[in-house]
Amino acid sequence: MTFEPGELRQSKADLQEALRALRRRAGRTQAWLAQRCNMSQTKLSNIETGRVTPSLVDVELILRALDTPANLAAEVSGLARLAHTEWQSKRTSWRRGLEKRQCELAALEAEAVTLRYFLPAMVTGLLATPEYVRASLGHSPVDISKTVAKKLERQTVLHDDKKQFTFLLTEQAVRWAVVPRSAMATQIDQLAALSHLPNVRMGVLPLGTALERGPMNTFTVYDQRLATVETFTGRIVFQDARDVAEHLEVFDRYQRHASFGEEARDLLSSWADQYRS
Numbered sequence: 001m002t003f004e005p006g007e008l009r010q011s012k013a014d015l016q017e018a019l020r021a022l023r024r025r026a027g028r029t030q031a032w033l034a035q036r037c038n039m040s041q042t043k044l045s046n047i048e049t050g051r052v053t054p055s056l057v058d059v060e061l062i063l064r065a066l067d068t069p070a071n072l073a074a075e076v077s078g079l080a081r082l083a084h085t086e087w088q089s090k091r092t093s094w095r096r097g098l099e100k101r102q103c104e105l106a107a108l109e110a111e112a113v114t115l116r117y118f119l120p121a122m123v124t125g126l127l128a129t130p131e132y133v134r135a136s137l138g139h140s141p142v143d144i145s146k147t148v149a150k151k152l153e154r155q156t157v158l159h160d161d162k163k164q165f166t167f168l169l170t171e172q173a174v175r176w177a178v179v180p181r182s183a184m185a186t187q188i189d190q191l192a193a194l195s196h197l198p199n200v201r202m203g204v205l206p207l208g209t210a211l212e213r214g215p216m217n218t219f220t221v222y223d224q225r226l227a228t229v230e231t232f233t234g235r236i237v238f239q240d241a242r243d244v245a246e247h248l249e250v251f252d253r254y255q256r257h258a259s260f261g262e263e264a265r266d267l268l269s270s271w272a273d274q275y276r277s
Contacts, residue, residue: 011082012053018076019062020048026066036065056080056240086237093234094142102150109157112222116166116251119173120215123187125151126158127167127194132187135179158200166201168254170215174204174271181275188272192265203258204267211257213250221247 023033030048034041039058046052054062059080063073093101102125109115117124125133133151137144158165174191177184195202205211218230227238227247238244259267 011079011085013050015054015059015076015079015083016048016050018079019054019059022062022066022068022072022076023048028066033062033065037061053083054080056084056242081240081243084239085243086239087234088237089234091233094140098137098140098142098144098147099150102147102154106150106154106157108222108226109154109163113162114164114223116221116248117168118215118219118251118254119167119169121170121173121218122176122178123169123173123191124167124218126155126165127191129179129183129187129190131179131183158194158197161199164199164201166203166251166255168203168205168251168258170205171207171267171271174268185272185275188268188275192268192272195261195265195268201260202264203255203260204264205254205258206267209257211254213253215254219247219251221251224248 023030030041030044034044037044037058038061043052047054047058056077059077063076068076088101117126122136123132125136128136128151130148130152133148134144137147140147157163169191174188175184179187191202194200205215219227221227221244224241224244225239227244229236229238229247238247258264
């Protein structure tokens with residue numbers, strides 16, 4: 001499904017209107033439909049007025065109860081998926097203050113138990129040295145001092161043994177020269193050091209690894225409930241279970257081809273040595 005950011009804001013209003021119109025077209029009352037869907041009339045009223053965003057299961061129940069034609073059902077289901085997707089503009093983050101985004105990420109990390117990071121282009125802030133963090137934010141047209149501090153503060157979550165982290169980095173991500181050569185060697189050494197943490201799995205995908213699906217975006221999956229995808233101009237937050245499941249499937253596919261443990265550390269060591277030479 002393709003969409004523009006504006007569609008994400010409009011989709012919730014379109015969804016509530018579509019569901020209300022379908023009920024009226026079928027000649028059914030809210031009380032009748034709520035009973036058929038095993039939900040309260042108050043909840044259905046809140047869905048139709050936009051005070052509550054229905055889950056995908058709610059939408060499916062409503063469509064079935066109203067015997068909605070297949071073409072209309074597909075259209076409304078598409079709106080429901082959009083309604084469970086959020087666009088976060090980078091410009092908005094700049095206006096709010098980038099450090100607020102770090103607080104939001106820290107909250108996501110605090111709530112999740114199993115966290116998966118696919119990194120095809122750069123090292124994520126959780127794994128970065130202070131110099132790398134500062135350099136990676138150098139393009140931002142705002143004061144980054146608070147953001148750097150917040151990013152480094154977030155790294156303590158890696159030592160929470162109640163959580164499990166898996167990081168998959170392409171060779172491109174590890175070796176992309178964000179900082180001078182000596183600092184890049186230090187950054188790669190840090191990846192190897194963090195791979196020794198008992199709750200951290202550090203996987204690398206060397207160039208030349210045969211993969212049938214290209215590494216299109218940086219993404220993170222929090223448990224099995226939410227996935228975030230990074231773009232140049234912002235990030236997309238997926239809460240639709242099908243979208244989350246697809247990102248998990250892609251992650252598992254890459255994971256099967258990645259090197260972990262001593263094999264990964266040997267690769268990291270050789271790449272760090274190349275920067276030192």
